[in-house]
Amino acid sequence: MTNATISIATPADITGATALSALKFITCGSVDDGKSTLIGRLLVDTKAVLQDHLAGVQRQGETDLALLTDGLSAEREQGITIDVAYRYFNTEDRKFIIGDAPGHEQYTRNMVTAASSADAAVVLVDATKLDWKNAALELLPQTRRHSLLCNLLRVPSIVFAVNKLDAVEDSTLAFANISGALRKFATAAGIPVEAIVPVSALKGWNVVEAGHADLPDWCGYSGPTLLQILEQLPGTPAEVDQPFAFPVQWVEKFSSSADTSQGRRVFWGRVATGAVQPGQEIRILPSGQTATVAQVLDHARRPGNVSASHSAGIVLDREVDVSRGDWLLASGNFEAQRELSATVAWLDDEPLVAGRVYWALHGHRWVKAKVKRIVHRLNINTLAEEDATELPPNAIGHVELALQEPIATLPYLQSRSLGALVLVDTASNKTAGAVLVR
Template identity: 70%
Template sequence: MTTTTLIASRADPASVTSQFDSESALRFITCGSVDDGKSTLIGRLLVDSRSVLQDQLAGVQRGGAPDLALLTDGLAAEREQGITIDVAWRYFATARRKFIIGDAPGHEQYTRNMVTAASGADAAVVLVDATKLDVAAADIALLAQTRRHALLAALLRVPSLVFAVNKLDAVPDAASAFARIRAALQAFAQEAGLAVRAIVPISALQGWNVVEPRADWCDYRGPSLLALLEDLPVAAAPVDEPFALPVQWVEKPSAQTEIAQGRRVFWGRVAAGAVAPGQAVTVLPGGQSATVMQVLDHVRQGGSGRAGASVGLVLDRELDISRGDWLLAPGAHPPAREIEATVAWLDDEPLTAQRVYWALHGHRWVKARVTHIAHRLNVDTLAEEEASELAPNAIGHVTLALQEPLAVRPYTASRALGALVLVDTATHRTAAAVLVR
């Protein structure tokens, strides 16, 4: 294997722009190493875009000046320790578009929170602290968490990856430092196979090149970070894939469901494709077949549904279907009992072969045994190393044997059908994010 086979394949951004919508709300996260300025950056975006009320700003004053990081660090433990622990979501809008921001923690022990935030993001802004790097060295060594978070964003198929080089106001020669850090980031991205949208110099504390551009600063003539975010695309719903819907709730017939003609309604969010009356579906794991009689929306109006929409399906016959089952296009998603996958290991206990976990796919739980650990990815060298276990926060390649078959697809083809979560059967802690290969 090559050194990049554990990284999800990424197309050239210019070649996939047509697959995205640049007008919808952009959901992006900030990530990177500890104290790189992620919370401060979000605070600066909120303040300079006039999305913070005066009483909110007055509540984060420290020593006569606002502590911008406190606008997102809302937990008591976060304010006491000065770190981000959980993902904080904030919302703001400009004249051009709306944004949903996730402030992901930088500490290794909270990597699971970063993975959760990135799994549904349209973009990831990876911050790089210029003051932590030896810019005079022949080869600048990037921080481990910078590399890890960039790799995780790529594995999770975040469509747009942006590096923001922060704290350039605190280094003697900002232009030279930025040029050398940019070269190191470009070399890392090329080695790892990452498609990077842009590398932007900023000072979150001073507000330089965050909302308003700073002309010719650091020999950079591109857009400010906010202007760049305003033009990033949003991932389009996978409507061209075969139909798939995980059943979340089964509604029994009642007086309120007369439109369903006395039949049960199977509610869920369409994971892929589209559905309309008259369409044939197959039930997993039962294997029965049926025809869709009605498709109900959230106000129980009949019609059709497409990927991303929450719908209720009424079938032409009564079948034994419960929460966790899947309704699928016939023959399109052959079930598998053994899968090869890339895992981001999130538990505090290391992963060892032959252990059994609960695997969650959609809303369905099955037992899964780790039969083989093939490789561990060295985030520093990007080499695949032989491994008998995966330590906390490691990324590796494993084989899983499932107690019951699942309709999985490669994660590079489907985010919804290619993702699973492993849960420890004893502690019930989330153990791993699983991406089907």
């Protein structure tokens, strides 16, 4: 494992801000750690909730902040988060998109879905559930699992928020011991942590406002609030430094009188990596044919160059067989493969065993994938890779896959776009696993 870099932001780092992009972040962690309450607190204290909406989440005269995100009837009845709920708010310095991920182990797949596109993750830790008086305390398994998954999914920034410190006898000792355990775990797992911050989501301490009136240095912490940290986190950079790759999502046919494409088809989608411009040589996968880019249109159909993370319409210099699911790739930069070594976050209710065949989705292309071998299973408690013959639900492991057709990939550490696949059960059509190319 590589060493983690843990840097706690200081007030000097939190200067007034600048043209930062909207930050998409998720809250995750174990069951009942206060994730929904924290988001409710952020919405209320940043004045992002209307009074009539706030009045609708009153229970016995008290405001239940968790109900601001738990919108499903089953969530309100059971008092748990089941699906990912997205909410929006903004401050003077930045706009935010929040995903409230469920903490229950059986809904890990929902959390993985939210984390795969997040710019940051706030992992909540409930101080009242831990042996906080013990400097060698053990973290909860789901805290470890969610932190590992966020790191595997390359969430750019991970923040630990130690919650419910208002409910312990000695908040300073509790925060010191819990933050020490988090640092130890993060270093062993190779997880770079942006900050560790004490909060009380229920009372609002250190979420939007620093500490509280009576204890400005609450928990012995004098750093920035959680919101101040979030305001300064970087967004996910577009993968412009990689070779050009473009998954075709839609094929549009124009008449020669209606468009400058002179009757040729326009291939629409979002540029995954690199950039595209007229005159560029490309190769089409899976056919292997080559062509030259004749015209590039942006999302508003204006001619010009388009780079990664932006939508584009591409017209080729000649008619070739291209349909939804095909990839347009920079010539000479990708070698298609039919066998992959990958890390899998297993999400199905049935265990993963060698020999099973699944549908694999890469971009917009579906191919059959057979599990050749299960190499290792990650023990989330010891972080050791152990020999295994199967992966149970919510396990993380290393597997080898054989594909029916070759695909062009890059290691996930190099590209989130080209290094990720989704496995789908061929019978039930349920999402079975998240695949990260090693």
